[in-house]
Amino acid sequence: MATLIAIPILGLLLILQSAIVSRIALIQGTADLVLLALVAWAVQERVRTAWQWSIVGSLLVSVVSAVPLLAILAGYLLTTLIAVLLRQRLWGVRILGMFTATFVGTLITHAMTIAALQLSGTPIPWDMALNTITLPSALLNLILVVPMYALIGDLANWIYPEEIEI
Amino acid sequence: MNSPRTFQTVILTIIVVGILALALSGYLSTFSRLALSPFVGVQTWISTRYLALQDFINTPRDVTLLRLQNAELEAEIAQLQAQIIELQQQNSELEVLSALLDFARAHPENEYLSAAVIGRDPSPFLHYVIINRGSDDGLQRGMPVVSQQGLIGRIAAVTAGAASVQLITDPAVAINVVIQPSEAEASLEGSITGEINVVEIPLDTSVQPGDLVLTSGLGGSYPANIVVGQITSVRSRPFDLFQSASVQPVADFSQLDIVLVITNFRPVDISPLIPTPSAP
Numbered sequence: 501m502a503t504l505i506a507i508p509i510l511g512l513l514l515i516l517q518s519a520i521v522s523r524i525a526l527i528q529g530t531a532d533l534v535l536l537a538l539v540a541w542a543v544q545e546r547v548r549t550a551w552q553w554s555i556v557g558s559l560l561v562s563v564v565s566a567v568p569l570l571a572i573l574a575g576y577l578l579t580t581l582i583a584v585l586l587r588q589r590l591w592g593v594r595i596l597g598m599f600t601a602t603f604v605g606t607l608i609t610h611a612m613t614i615a616a617l618q619l620s621g622t623p624i625p626w627d628m629a630l631n632t633i634t635l636p637s638a639l640l641n642l643i644l645v646v647p648m649y650a651l652i653g654d655l656a657n658w659i660y661p662e663e664i665e666i
Numbered sequence: 667m668n669s670p671r672t673f674q675t676v677i678l679t680i681i682v683v684g685i686l687a688l689a690l691s692g693y694l695s696t697f698s699r700l701a702l703s704p705f706v707g708v709q710t711w712i713s714t715r716y717l718a719l720q721d722f723i724n725t726p727r728d729v730t731l732l733r734l735q736n737a738e739l740e741a742e743i744a745q746l747q748a749q750i751i752e753l754q755q756q757n758s759e760l761e762v763l764s765a766l767l768d769f770a771r772a773h774p775e776n777e778y779l780s781a782a783v784i785g786r787d788p789s790p791f792l793h794y795v796i797i798n799r800g801s802d803d804g805l806q807r808g809m810p811v812v813s814q815q816g817l818i819g820r821i822a823a824v825t826a827g828a829a830s831v832q833l834i835t836d837p838a839v840a841i842n843v844v845i846q847p848s849e850a851e852a853s854l855e856g857s858i859t860g861e862i863n864v865v866e867i868p869l870d871t872s873v874q875p876g877d878l879v880l881t882s883g884l885g886g887s888y889p890a891n892i893v894v895g896q897i898t899s900v901r902s903r904p905f906d907l908f909q910s911a912s913v914q915p916v917a918d919f920s921q922l923d924i925v926l927v928i929t930n931f932r933p934v935d936i937s938p939l940i941p942t943p944s945a946p
Contacts, residue, residue: 518785518796523920528859530790564796566822566830567789613791622838624791624858632859633790 502659503552509655510557513537518564529636531644534561535609538576539601540645540652542583543594546660554580571616572609579605598649599642606638762924765814770926776889777930779803781811783922784828791858793836795819795922800827808887808933811925816893816916817841817881818925820933829927833919834894835860842884843894845877845911854879854894854913862895867909873900879913886934 513533522530534557542550554576561576562569582604586597610633614624688694763780770778779799787794799805801824811818811831819839822832834841839856843864850871852864867873877897883890895913902909 514788515785517788522786522788522790525790528790530788532788534788561788564785565788566792566794566832567787610791613789617791617838620838624837629791629858637790 502547502549503556505655505659506549506553506556507560510534510537510553510560514560514564526636526640528632529634529638529640531637531640532606532609533644533648535576535579535605536602536641536644536648537652538580539583539598539605540649541656542580543587543597543601543649544653544656544660545587545594546662547656550580550584551577567613568616568620571612575605575609575612578608578612582608595646595649598645602641602645603638606641607634610634610637759924762814766924766926769812769814776928778926779805779929780924780926781829782924787830791837793833793856793860793919794822795831795833797829797831797925797927798827799927800825800829802826804929805829805927806932810888810892810928810931812892812928813917813922813925815918816895817888818917818919818922820887821927831925834915835862835919841888841894842882843879844882845871845873845879845897848872848877851882851884852908860919862913862915864897864911864913865908867911869902869907869909871909873897873909873911875899888933889928889931 517531517533521533524530538550538554538557541547541553555573558569558573558576561567561572565572579601583597583601586601587594590597610629614626614629617624685694689698766778766780770776781797781799781803783795784798785796787796797811805821805824807821807824809821811820817834819831819833819836821829823830832839833856834854835856837856837858839854841854842851843854844851845864845867848871850867850873852867854862854864856862864879875897879894879897881888881890881892881894893916895915897911898914900909900911
């Protein structure tokens with residue numbers, strides 16, 4: 501159930517990303533709703549399907565995007581790893597873990613994308629990419645952390661209800 | 667016996683007739699004014715208070731009626747405004763389609779299929795758009811995409827009902843172009859910032875800002891003579907092998923709504939003709 505629901509949730513976010521969010525740019529950077537959803541899901545306390553969500557998200561994004569699948573998969577899996585590690589260490593302040601994982605995850609996914617594109621022969625200057633795309637994208641992602649954390653948190657509480665000892 | 671009563675009657679009659687005669691002749695106007703003014707004052711006071719009381723009783727009914735009419739008019743205004751917005755949108759779509767039709771008529775050698783832009787690539791590093799036509803509509807990978815202004819890009823991937831178009835601003839793009847009026851052949855490249863530049867311009871060619879950049883047709887990837895943009899600045903340094911120039915594209919890639927796919931153009935694969943270096 502928790503893995504299957506990733507398909508419509510991440511699919512809807514991907515549609516919103518492609519149709520709306522990608523048209524709203526800060527310099528050349530845009531927010532990544534799928535990344536935010538994956539991080540928000542991974543930092544939830546009772547969630548055990550973060551890796552499955554990461555794989556589903558990567559597959560869905562690779563259908564729409566021209567970025568190589570391996571780059572997307574590597575970026576999202578590493579981001580999920582960061583989020584899971586932070587969840588274990590910051591168990592009292594998950595929102596702080598989400599901010600950290602979102603920023604680091606943005607850097608990781610963009611680095612993977614740049615590396616993949618350069619290996620395929622597309623010239624992308626690292627300094628220009630950092631200044632015009634990565635940092636503005638990170639800022640936009642950080643702005644959307646709180647609403648995405650709230651939405652995914654409610655979803656996690658619905659799928660994994662808290663057990664009450666009587 | 668009746669003479670005192672008769673005398674009184676006569677005297678009263680004479681007095682009344684005299685007063686009437688004086689009144690009709692206007693000699694008693696001052697007295698009548700002084701006598702009537704208190705009565706006029708009292709009547710005015712009473713009438714004013716009555717009218718105020720009448721307004722006080724009738725005003726709530728009038729205000730309620732006015733409020734109802736106001737609400738009805740505001741609802742009608744909102745409905746009319748929505749109709750205006752819808753008509754304006756239809757009008758702008760009509761203008762775009764009309765411009766595309768003019769472009770198609772100006773280039774009758776090509777066959778076109780219109781498509782709406784429904785999304786963009788989620789990655790900010792790539793400049794791709796997604797259109798709502800696919801293989802079910804006869805689209806194939808490599809078909810050029812244009813707008814009424816000029817070249818947009820090329821179809822990079824196709825599914826049954828949608829296709830991905832690589833814009834000419836994409837950093838992986840390299841298009842063979844010709845600069846008019848100098849007829850210089852060069853290569854156009856995109857960048858991650860969305861700017862396009864013409865590179866490998868021969869040093870002995872005179873290129874000026876304002877020169878037109880068109881596709882040359884070399885390489886077989888695009889039809890020839892499709893407008894790409896206009897030169898805005900030229901960079902030429904003494905120790906460079908080639909000149910380069912910045913290009914302002916004719917198409918506004920931030921406002922792409924409807925595009926045309928040239929369906930009767932097949933890109934030529936010239937890779938078998940490129941000689942490979944033989945092993946020593």
